[in-house]
Amino acid sequence: MSERVADIWVYLAASPLTALTLTLVAYQLGTWLFRASGGMALLNPVLLAILALASLLWATGTAYETFFAGAQFVHFLLGPATVALAVPLYRQFHQVRRSAAALMAALLCGSLTAAGTAVGIGWLLGASRETLLSLAPKSATTPIAMGVAEQLGGLPSLTAVLVILTGIVGAVMGPAVLRLVRVRDQRAAGFAIGLASHGIGTARAFQMGEVAGAFSGLAMGLNGLATAVLVPLLFGLMRGLLF
Amino acid sequence: MVLKYLTVLLVCQLLGEVISRAAGLPVPGPVIGMALLFVGLMLRGGVPDGLRTTAGGLLDHLGLLFVPAGVGVMLHLPRLADEYPAIVTALIGSTLLAIVVTGVIIKLMSRSGQDGTTP
Numbered sequence: 001m002s003e004r005v006a007d008i009w010v011y012l013a014a015s016p017l018t019a020l021t022l023t024l025v026a027y028q029l030g031t032w033l034f035r036a037s038g039g040m041a042l043l044n045p046v047l048l049a050i051l052a053l054a055s056l057l058w059a060t061g062t063a064y065e066t067f068f069a070g071a072q073f074v075h076f077l078l079g080p081a082t083v084a085l086a087v088p089l090y091r092q093f094h095q096v097r098r099s100a101a102a103l104m105a106a107l108l109c110g111s112l113t114a115a116g117t118a119v120g121i122g123w124l125l126g127a128s129r130e131t132l133l134s135l136a137p138k139s140a141t142t143p144i145a146m147g148v149a150e151q152l153g154g155l156p157s158l159t160a161v162l163v164i165l166t167g168i169v170g171a172v173m174g175p176a177v178l179r180l181v182r183v184r185d186q187r188a189a190g191f192a193i194g195l196a197s198h199g200i201g202t203a204r205a206f207q208m209g210e211v212a213g214a215f216s217g218l219a220m221g222l223n224g225l226a227t228a229v230l231v232p233l234l235f236g237l238m239r240g241l242l243f
Numbered sequence: 244m245v246l247k248y249l250t251v252l253l254v255c256q257l258l259g260e261v262i263s264r265a266a267g268l269p270v271p272g273p274v275i276g277m278a279l280l281f282v283g284l285m286l287r288g289g290v291p292d293g294l295r296t297t298a299g300g301l302l303d304h305l306g307l308l309f310v311p312a313g314v315g316v317m318l319h320l321p322r323l324a325d326e327y328p329a330i331v332t333a334l335i336g337s338t339l340l341a342i343v344v345t346g347v348i349i350k351l352m353s354r355s356g357q358d359g360t361t362p
Contacts, residue, residue, distance in 0.1 A: 071311035102352035110345030118337035125329035147271030157315025
């Protein structure tokens with residue numbers, strides 16, 4: 001009997017099915033907790049799922065590579081999901097034309113500020129080269145940020161974590177900071193939060209109102225593009241100064 | 244219906260990957276794929292219902308797709324333990340600065356453009 005249990009354990013520990021199932025279960029448990037708390041930003045479902053799964057792997061002595069062999073089927077969908085961002089971008093495009101100049105100026109400055117100050121502050125406080133390269137694209141949505149980090153020579157899996165933490169910072173502290181500098185316009189507030197803190201910020205902006213949410217989603221898409229183009233360029237300029 | 248538009252998304256991504264590599268662009272393939280789909284929607288002049296459903300299905304659970312890569316944090320715990328003052332300060336500082344810069348620029352430029360002169 002115990003031999004059979006051991007056989008089953010060997011099967012489960014190595015099977016992609018286990019990793020995939022646990023990923024879906026952990027995320028849905030996280031979502032349930034998030035909702036049960038009334039949407040507490042710190043109980044972010046992504047963060048909860050990551051903590052639960054990492055703890056489980058650590059407790060059972062399972063290698064990350066074994067887990068990822070199964071979870072990669074979920075990870076793969078990040079590519080098509082990035083392409084799918086074109087749909088909300090297209091649907092909100094008519095709203096943008098009127099204030100296009102202001103939005104483009106804000107996009108350029110905001111995107112450069114997000115990447116430049118992250119690398120600058122990290123460098124001043126003695127972060128390592130790989131950490132700095134992984135920090136640079138952290139305001140973009142995860143698939144884009146990971147792609148850019150990989151290209152720069154950073155660590156995509158570290159970037160994924162930094163992106164999620166960035167989203168939580170923007171969602172929790174963004175609205176208060178905007179009140180402090182007297183930005184009350186819903187379009188400006190939404191665009192700012194979405195630019196700096198992508199999807200997690202966008203979820204928060206939708207709580208402020210539909211206009212803020214729409215502009216936040218737009219800013220998330222645009223900053224994804226801007227980060228993919230500007231951060232490698234910025235990195236080329238800063239490389240000479242910092243490294 | 245959904246299969247058809249999942250294929251559309253994959254074809255856009257695949258074209259994006261090919262373009263990114265062929266032209267040696269610094270932009271990841273899926274981002275070029277997003278731009279291709281956006282141009283396609285502009286040319287077509289609307290979003291087909293099936294594409295709206297398929298894209299919505301993926302984007303509604305966008306958070307889930309971050310999880311497998313995020314669990315990779317366990318590989319980086321020594322680094323996070325060593326560098327957390329720099330990482331935490333950089334994350335909070337840069338995110339809030341970016342929010343302030345972006346919000347204030349839109350506020351100032353919208354105000355100057357309100358007198359009927361379109362910028």
